[in-house]
Amino acid sequence: DTAVSQTPKYLVTQMGNDKSIKCEQNLGHDTMYWYKQDSKKFLKIMFSYNNKELIINETVPNRFSPKSPDKAHLNLHINSLELGDSAVYFCASSQGSSGTYNEQFFGPGTRLTVL
Template sequence: DTAVSQTPKYLVTQMGNDKSIKCEQNLGHDTMYWYKQDSKKFLKIMFSYNNKELIINETVPNRFSPKSPDKAHLNLHINSLELGDSAVYFCASSQVGQDRSYEQYFGPGTRLTVT
């Protein structure tokens, strides 16, 4: 059973389009994340949701909007796609321990290519 799954795995689209990436985790975790990994392999946190509430919102264009319908899902919607949005997007989840230590489980990634 896949712990953290993302769909689609590959996404090719044109500039200006709107697209969504879906993420689901079956680990019962209370926190989910979206990361962006660019061509230089820098991995940056974009958003974090804890129990459906936004707790981390890094400097990300407001064209990116996360949606968490429930604890097991965190979708990423992107409006008006730009060439610079091309990257691999990873979803992750974790269970935050009382001592703030936590292990994150990452999905397989969605490679977004904007043409």
């Protein structure tokens, strides 16, 4: 009965490849997020979707494309992977979005290593 799940947990791939990370939440939340934790351990938001609509899009290369087929899923597709994309990627969800105080629930993370 995992609340926020991500697959895969580990992903090792070659530079230039295209890969996807999947996220699902069973909390009935309306908003989902993608965060990146870099080598310096900073957690930074990348994207946020509310009811399948993009509401936050930070300065992220357009090689990163989030896709939300329904409000329980937010997948992250990365094209032409680069060495600097190596990081841990966390998915999160919350009940609302802007205008409300929201506790965000995080998935276990996906450690991406680009060789």
